[in-house]
Amino acid sequence: MNSIRRRLLLWLLSGLALAVVAAGARIYTQTLAEANELFDYHLQQMAASLPSDSFGPLPPSNLNELAAEDGLVVQIWNRNGLELYFSRPASKLPQRAELGFSTVDTSRGAWRVYSALEQNNVVQVAQPMSVRQNLAAGMALRALFPLLALLPVLGILIWITVGRGLRPLDRMADALGQRTPDALDALPQEGLPREIRPLVQALNELLGRLSRALESQKAFVADAAHELRTPLTAVQLQIQLAERANTAEEREAAFAQLKRGQARAAHLVQQLLTLARQEPGLAPRSQAPVDLAALARLVVSEYAPLAAERQVDLGLTHEEPASVPGDFEALRVMLGNLVDNAIRYTPAGGTVDVALRMNEGKAAIEIADTGPGIPQEDCARVFDRFYRREATKESGSGLGLAIVKNIADRHRATVLLENRVPGPGLRVSIGFAPV
Amino acid sequence: MRLLLVEDDPMIGESVRAGLQQDGFALDWVQDGRAAELALQTNQYDLLLLDLGLPRKGGLDVLAALRRRGDAIAVLILTARDAVTDRVKGLDTGADDYLVKPFDLEELAARIRALLRRQSGRADPVIKIGNLSINPATHEVSLDAEPVALSAREFALIHALAARPGVVLSRAQLEEKLYGWGHEVESNTVEVYIHSLRRKLGADAIQNVRGVGYVMPKPS
Numbered sequence: 307m308n309s310i311r312r313r314l315l316l317w318l319l320s321g322l323a324l325a326v327v328a329a330g331a332r333i334y335t336q337t338l339a340e341a342n343e344l345f346d347y348h349l350q351q352m353a354a355s356l357p358s359d360s361f362g363p364l365p366p367s368n369l370n371e372l373a374a375e376d377g378l379v380v381q382i383w384n385r386n387g388l389e390l391y392f393s394r395p396a397s398k399l400p401q402r403a404e405l406g407f408s409t410v411d412t413s414r415g416a417w418r419v420y421s422a423l424e425q426n427n428v429v430q431v432a433q434p435m436s437v438r439q440n441l442a443a444g445m446a447l448r449a450l451f452p453l454l455a456l457l458p459v460l461g462i463l464i465w466i467t468v469g470r471g472l473r474p475l476d477r478m479a480d481a482l483g484q485r486t487p488d489a490l491d492a493l494p495q496e497g498l499p500r501e502i503r504p505l506v507q508a509l510n511e512l513l514g515r516l517s518r519a520l521e522s523q524k525a526f527v528a529d530a531a532h533e534l535r536t537p538l539t540a541v542q543l544q545i546q547l548a549e550r551a552n553t554a555e556e557r558e559a560a561f562a563q564l565k566r567g568q569a570r571a572a573h574l575v576q577q578l579l580t581l582a583r584q585e586p587g588l589a590p591r592s593q594a595p596v597d598l599a600a601l602a603r604l605v606v607s608e609y610a611p612l613a614a615e616r617q618v619d620l621g622l623t624h625e626e627p628a629s630v631p632g633d634f635e636a637l638r639v640m641l642g643n644l645v646d647n648a649i650r651y652t653p654a655g656g657t658v659d660v661a662l663r664m665n666e667g668k669a670a671i672e673i674a675d676t677g678p679g680i681p682q683e684d685c686a687r688v689f690d691r692f693y694r695r696e697a698t699k700e701s702g703s704g705l706g707l708a709i710v711k712n713i714a715d716r717h718r719a720t721v722l723l724e725n726r727v728p729g730p731g732l733r734v735s736i737g738f739a740p741v
Numbered sequence: 742m743r744l745l746l747v748e749d750d751p752m753i754g755e756s757v758r759a760g761l762q763q764d765g766f767a768l769d770w771v772q773d774g775r776a777a778e779l780a781l782q783t784n785q786y787d788l789l790l791l792d793l794g795l796p797r798k799g800g801l802d803v804l805a806a807l808r809r810r811g812d813a814i815a816v817l818i819l820t821a822r823d824a825v826t827d828r829v830k831g832l833d834t835g836a837d838d839y840l841v842k843p844f845d846l847e848e849l850a851a852r853i854r855a856l857l858r859r860q861s862g863r864a865d866p867v868i869k870i871g872n873l874s875i876n877p878a879t880h881e882v883s884l885d886a887e888p889v890a891l892s893a894r895e896f897a898l899i900h901a902l903a904a905r906p907g908v909v910l911s912r913a914q915l916e917e918k919l920y921g922w923g924h925e926v927e928s929n930t931v932e933v934y935i936h937s938l939r940r941k942l943g944a945d946a947i948q949n950v951r952g953v954g955y956v957m958p959k960p961s
Contacts, residue, residue: 535821536750539843543756546846550763567752 311468318464319457326453330446337442342418345438346407349420349431352378356429377437379417381430390427399432409435474502490517526691530578533692533704537571577705580639581691584712595629596637598669598738602662605641609649617654620645624661628669630738632717640713643706644673644734651677651732667740674733679725688723742857742901743767743918746790747777747800748819753842757790757819758921760846765880765897766853767921774798781807785917786814788856790849793820793831801834808835815856819844854878861904868903871960873942875903882942889941894919898934902947902957911954931955 379399382391399412405421405428416435421428478493492510495503544567548560606622613620641660648658656676663670680688687693689711692704714721714736722735744761748754749772761768769784771777773796781789789807793800804816816838818831823841831839837859838852854877858866868875872885880896882889891899901918902910910918912931919931927933935947935955948956 532821535842536753539821540750540752540756542843543753543760543846547756547759547763550760563752563756570752 310472311465314468315461315464319461322457322460326450326457329453330450333446333449334442337445338438341438341441345418345433346420349378349407349418349433350422352380353420353422353424353429353431356380356382356424377434379432381432383428383430385426385428399430471499474498478502478506488520490514490520526582529692533578534571534574537567537574541567541571574705577709581705581709581712584636584639584709584716592633593631594634596632596634598628598630598637598662598671599625601634601637601641602660602671605638605645606660608642609645612646613649613658616649616652618649618652619657620649621657621659622661623659624663626662626664628662628664630669630717630719630741633713636713637717640710640736641671641673643710644736647706648673648675648677648732648734651675653677669738669741671736672733674726674731676731679730679732680723682725685723689721742787742853742897742904743769743785743921744788744790744853745777745780745784745786746770747772747774747795747803748790748792749773749795750792757846757849761850761853762921764850765893765900766850767897767917767919769921772796774800774803777803778806781812781814785914787860787918788815788817788853790853791816791818791836793818793822793827801831804831804834804836815860817849817852817856819849851878857904868900870903870906870957873903873946875900884942891938891941894930895934895938895941898931899938899942899947899957902955906957907959909950909954909956915955 378393380391380393381389381399384390399410399417399419405423408419408421410417410419410432414434417432418435418438419430419432421430423429474497481493490513492513493506495506495510498506541564544560544564548557548564551557551560602622602625606620610620645658645660652658652675658676659672659674661672661674663672688707691708693708711721718739720735720737722737724733724735725731726733742765744766746754746757746761746768748757748770751772754770754772758768758770769780769786771780775797777789777791777795778798780786791800791804795803800818800820804818807814807816816836818836818839819842820827820831820839821842822828822831828839828841837856840849840852854866857877858864866876866878868877873882875882877900880891880893882891882896882899897919898915901915915931919934935949939947946957948958950956
């Protein structure tokens with residue numbers, strides 16, 4: 307029964323019922339105590355008022371009338387124990403030895419008995435306790451009856467009030483239900499009960515985050531589509547040139563161009579996929595410790611052929627044992643992109659040095675090249691998606707550093723670009739958080 | 742006809758240059774907005790092919806500056822920006838035509854021809870001067886309805902002169918229309934081609950204005 311309304315109703319009514327029962331019990335015990343006092347006095351009076359002379363023809367009917375409603379039983383014995391009088395022969399009680407008040411358990415329930423010595427006779431007046439209990443119970447019930455009759459009314463009132471109190475939630479649910487997926491503006495907060503406001507606030511914050519995420523996704527898709535046009539345009543033009551080619555030589559050259567164009571489009575698609583997989587905000591898929599030294603060795607050996615082709619001297623100059631929790635494949639893509647950039651922008655005869663250092667428990671990977679470096683004003687923008695610096699002979703996707711940044715962010719690592727002093731050259735440092 | 746291509750992407754630039762040169766256009770290619778402005782100020786072009794997303798100076802800025810200077814050169818925008826607002830903005834900034842990437846080489850060449858035709862005040866795609874007719878699309882030339890075989894350079898030369906009959910073009914101007922950058926021009930090439938054209942089309946087809954240059958006479 308997971309309904310606030312029902313739960314409230316149940317608990318409130320249970321509480322009320324409990325209070326009613328407690329009040330009843332209290333009224334009952336109090337009334338009973340008062341009745342005891344009163345009836346005991348009555349018994350005493352009765353015993354005293356009996357005729358003290360000889361028991362001749364006592365008018366029993368008189369006594370009977372007197373005693374009937376209170377269930378009184380009167381018994382009189384003389385000194386010798388001879389029974390002189392029984393008001394009700396049917397409900398005979400044993401003669402009590404002691405005088406005064408006593409409570410006797412009989413087969414017909416508990417009786418209150420008062421014995422007194424009146425001249426030479428023993429007078430015993432008795433009354434069943436049930437009379438007193440009935441009286442007390444009756445009192446209690448009469449007092450409680452209006453409250454009991456009120457319980458259903460209270461139930462209905464609670465049902466309605468709680469329903470009204472929860473109506474803002476229904477309205478919110480309606481408002482949310484009618485929204486289209488891209489309507490992510492904040493919900494109105496005016497007139498909301500204090501209890502619901504935190505929920506709406508939290509919801510609005512979530513909507514805000516969703517909206518920003520959606521915007522960045524839209525921008526990404528638009529950028530991606532736009533960027534795909536360029537390599538596709540190149541491929542289309544190259545196909546046409548290949549079709550027009552008249553000689554085998556021309557055709558061969560055109561196809562070589564076409565292959566490069568196709569490779570470039572494929573590379574861009576691959577980079578887009580990598581970027582999409584490394585969206586910021588996602589935690590790394592894996593938190594297994596990654597051996598950074600092994601990673602650096604692997605990436606350097608992977609890019610050795612490209613470096614050789616470009617006549618760039620690529621090497622791992624320094625390594626220390628270091629490991630960070632993270633996603634090995636992602637870190638490999640990150641380091642690979644940086645090494646690839648360094649090789650591509652370094653002129654033939656240059657050097658690319660990769661180094662892995664530990665500084666005060668923090669691991670850092672440095673990639674230093676002897677390329678042209680990056681002007682200071684561009685250092686922040688190079689991480690933007692599709693940002694390319696001035697026309698260079700390298701036609702990259704413009705995504706490499708954006709991917710690096712995303713992966714670094716997901717691993718709580720920093721990426722620092724700085725021009726080497728003395729130049730020329732660029733040094734990229736990836737600083738990991740202390741383990 | 743000499744064109745300036747402003748395109749920052751090396752592959753596209755390479756392909757467009759190759760394709761348009763096959764179509765007989767002389768084409769210079771620069772890769773950023775500043776270089777484009779420099780080229781426009783130092784050379785005479787018949788048409789500008791302009792990308793919008795350029796390093797250093799955006800295509801629209803180049804175009805706006807060009808029109809502010811009062812330069813009436815025909816401009817064809819080549820861009821990946823396909824939104825209607827982008828196209829409207831491009832045309833309203835002063836472009837004559839707008840082609841969205843990816844585009845077809847044939848279509849690009851046809852649009853260039855159409856712009857050049859309009860620029861010289863013609864609607865007929867075939868240039869007719871007296872008994873001579875020149876088709877820029879097919880590179881066919883005929884004299885008295887008889888086809889005449891011309892080399893690519895000869896065609897480029899007659900096309901340049903025929904585009905504006907009555908206007909005298911200097912040897913340097915003709916050389917510019919024949920060659921893009923990076924082509925070594927022999928000192929007497931234009932004379933060689935003029936000589937050959939006169940031989941094929943008749944001696945009065947092209948007149949020499951001594952000390953000034955060459956002209957195709959307007960038919961009376």
